[in-house]
Amino acid sequence: MTALTTEAGSRGSEPVELPWRVLPDYQCFGCSPANEHGLRLQFRHTPDGGIECPLEFDRTFESYPGVVHGGMSATVCDEIMGNLLVLRLGVSVFTTSMRTRYIEPLRIGARYRCTASTDAVAGDQGPHTAHAQITDAAGQAVVFVTGSYQPVTPEQTKARMAMSDDEIRLVDEALSALRAD
Template identity: 75%
Template sequence: MTTHPDAADGALGAPVELPWRVLPDYRCFGCSPANDQGLRLRFAHTADGGIMCAFTFDRTFESYPGVVHGGMSTTVCDEIMGNLLVLRLGVSVFTTSLRTRYVEPLTVGATYRCTATTEAAAGDTGPHQAQAEITDAEGNAVVFATGAYQPVTEEQARKRMAMSEHEARLVETALAELRTP
């Protein structure tokens, strides 16, 4: 798996700082730069208020010869939609439903871009909806996804996540910064 620095270094939009960065042992499979086994997705803001990332899957994520396993594209979509909602709402969210439509298979070694959008706004009650689209190098849509995400309170997040009290306070402080105009 290769993420593309230009997707998060400002060339395609302002880089995204995720609130999870404050955790000393942040290991998210989708977006942690410290997880050698993970996708290491790096996000950038888009002009329309969404976020995007660019990536290339290697043969580690292969299904049929030369084809990326479909679950990997769904993982990218879920990761980007969930993080967009966290950034937009300033609270942790959990996926409650996810629907993926594959138009074309992703090819090992090809570069793709995933973009997420939502109409959700801070203060709205959940569940919240988000959409993601993966496009190929020519801009053709190859995967569409929609998801529903339920916001959780700080207490609910602490119960569902393996965080110490100190780590929970660090994350809550980072989330509160997102809620501050």
């Protein structure tokens, strides 16, 4: 069973191809389509240079009856902000802090949209700031998040992630392609 559903053809343009998908056993909880227990987020580019994803949580992620656990909305926002920065900068980043403001609880079975934006520019050393918000079907913001992220080198990636040298090479090649664009 898919724990979180996403709708194809959201407002944005083309789907986002994340560099992690070059890994043969990619299992990210947030965005891997292969993780049967994950969120399976599907990002699309927005006209303003950000990314977005549609959301609809089922009861797998319930907190109070009929309410999505607040940690799930924070997870979605962290995932979308971090991936936006990776796409924008062409390097891996790690979250250093996040501030979340909840306006309304998310409801199980309701449709939402999460969008992320940043002013980060490739080549800057960081840390970088990104913003995310989750809006309901009426376009009202229900969650605001600001995150700070630190870029990491391939050597730091190797020390912090459980990846083989071949996997690091594959991801670095995919990131290099982003930097070349």
